[in-house]
Amino acid sequence: MTSERTINQVIEQIEGDRDWLVGIVRDLVRIPTVNPKFERDEDLNREDQCQQLVGNLLADANMAVSTAEAFPNRPNVVGRLDGEDGNSLAINGHIDVVPSGDVDAWTTGPFEAAVRDGRIYGRGSYDMKGGLGAAIGAVRALAACGIELAGRLEIHSVVDEEAGGFGTRALLQGVPRTTAVIVAEPTQTDVMVCQPGLEWVRVTLRGLSAHAGWRYNDIYPQPQGPDRTRPGVNAAELATRFIDAIAHLERSWGKRKFHPLLPPGITTISPSVVHAGVGMGPNGLPTSVTNPATTPDVATIDFDLKYLPTETSEQVRREFEDFVHHWAMMDPWLREHPPRVQWDLYGLHFPEFNTDPDGPLVRSILRQSARHGLPGRVTGFPAVCDGAFYEGADPVIFGPCGADAHGVDEWVDIDSLIGVAKVMAVTAIEHCGVAQ
Numbered sequence: 001m002t003s004e005r006t007i008n009q010v011i012e013q014i015e016g017d018r019d020w021l022v023g024i025v026r027d028l029v030r031i032p033t034v035n036p037k038f039e040r041d042e043d044l045n046r047e048d049q050c051q052q053l054v055g056n057l058l059a060d061a062n063m064a065v066s067t068a069e070a071f072p073n074r075p076n077v078v079g080r081l082d083g084e085d086g087n088s089l090a091i092n093g094h095i096d097v098v099p100s101g102d103v104d105a106w107t108t109g110p111f112e113a114a115v116r117d118g119r120i121y122g123r124g125s126y127d128m129k130g131g132l133g134a135a136i137g138a139v140r141a142l143a144a145c146g147i148e149l150a151g152r153l154e155i156h157s158v159v160d161e162e163a164g165g166f167g168t169r170a171l172l173q174g175v176p177r178t179t180a181v182i183v184a185e186p187t188q189t190d191v192m193v194c195q196p197g198l199e200w201v202r203v204t205l206r207g208l209s210a211h212a213g214w215r216y217n218d219i220y221p222q223p224q225g226p227d228r229t230r231p232g233v234n235a236a237e238l239a240t241r242f243i244d245a246i247a248h249l250e251r252s253w254g255k256r257k258f259h260p261l262l263p264p265g266i267t268t269i270s271p272s273v274v275h276a277g278v279g280m281g282p283n284g285l286p287t288s289v290t291n292p293a294t295t296p297d298v299a300t301i302d303f304d305l306k307y308l309p310t311e312t313s314e315q316v317r318r319e320f321e322d323f324v325h326h327w328a329m330m331d332p333w334l335r336e337h338p339p340r341v342q343w344d345l346y347g348l349h350f351p352e353f354n355t356d357p358d359g360p361l362v363r364s365i366l367r368q369s370a371r372h373g374l375p376g377r378v379t380g381f382p383a384v385c386d387g388a389f390y391e392g393a394d395p396v397i398f399g400p401c402g403a404d405a406h407g408v409d410e411w412v413d414i415d416s417l418i419g420v421a422k423v424m425a426v427t428a429i430e431h432c433g434v435a436q
């Protein structure tokens with residue numbers, strides 16, 4: 001049993017390390033780690049340099065550090081304090097960030113990490129180098145107080161969350177899982193115990209190309225010659241009809257699919273990328289998109305589809321495909337030329353998770369949050385994060401306060417960083433136990 005004295009010692013250590021923790025979060029923000037899938041620029045794509053810093057900080061906290069590239073020059077870093085599998089805990093944080101957007105609109109440079117009014121400003125300060133920094137602060141305090149945990153504690157510092165979670169997916173390949181996971185994404189110190197599943201799905205509709213000049217035959221059908229004035233079937237218009245039909249499905253999902261911890265209407269099916277043109281290219285997109293004089297015979301619509309934490313990917317895929325099938329059966333052309341549904345677009349798929357809100361890890365975080373004056377509501381994460389990939393580990397999302405993730409003047413609140421570090425340190429002690 002851990003004495004109250006030990007716990008107080010850890011908390012005092014973190015309080016005393018306040019300036020150090022602010023310093024390391026600023027150092028992490030100052031190394032631009034823009035995901036190269038969004039913006040390619042050597043000066044901005046410095047994930048390897050940032051991970052080197054993370055590795056050094058974890059080594060300073062007595063962790064065994066291992067590094068493995070998820071992609072060339074884009075390493076994941078794992079810090080490990082060895083211990084039993086039974087009460088093991090991992091804390092996950094991603095270091096990649098989205099581009100700064102309009103740099104001139106920022107009050108101070110996105111990678112300056114300026115401190116104003118008890119906040120650190122900068123791209124990635126809130127999403128989510130702040131949370132990762134707090135986790136590092138927590139293990140540093142355990143080391144400084146000479147606490148040896150019984151269960152294994154790991155820090156997973158990953159790349160490529162923003163572009164689909166491929167960093168965490170690579171990290172988890174073939175490694176023994178921990179029994180519990182905290183993802184340190186910013187949550188305003190709420191404890192988020194579930195998240196929707198996310199699918200990217202492409203629907204391809206095929207029409208019939210023709211000279212756009214024969215379209216009058218669609219308006220006033222007229223006697224036709226052998227093949228002179230056949231108007232074709234416009235795939236762009238099939239796409240607009242399909243998008244309209246999906247909007248009805250989305251509304252019906254919104255009326256009947258609910259989760260108590262998520263906003264109503266969360267099961268969205270957003271038509272986000274639409275292409276129409278002539279000829280099917282080898283990449284699944286129309287080959288010719290610059291000639292309005294030809295009726296398009298190919299249209300593709302890429303949807304961002306969310307489903308409830310209580311549903312499974314298989315159920316939702318079947319439901320969507322059934323809808324597409326019945327919609328197509330109502331149209332003579334589409335009945336003969338059914339739409340094609342393609343899942344795992346660009347390899348993206350975030351499984352749902354639905355962790356018990358009364359589980360021991362959640363209760364431990366809530367208890368510590370109350371002790372340190374953090375609001376700590378139990379709720380759900382309305383977006384998706386890397387917790388999705390820790391299958392079987394009951395992930396929980398918990399991190400600092402701030403605002404403007406992915407926006408201009410992103411910031412993280414310094415007091416909440418210190419609070420989150422304290423909660424993480426004591427929760428690790430409670431979950432992993434102390435070695436006898």
Ligand SMILES: [Zn+2]
Binds near residue numbers: 094127128185385
């Ligand atoms: Zn994030």
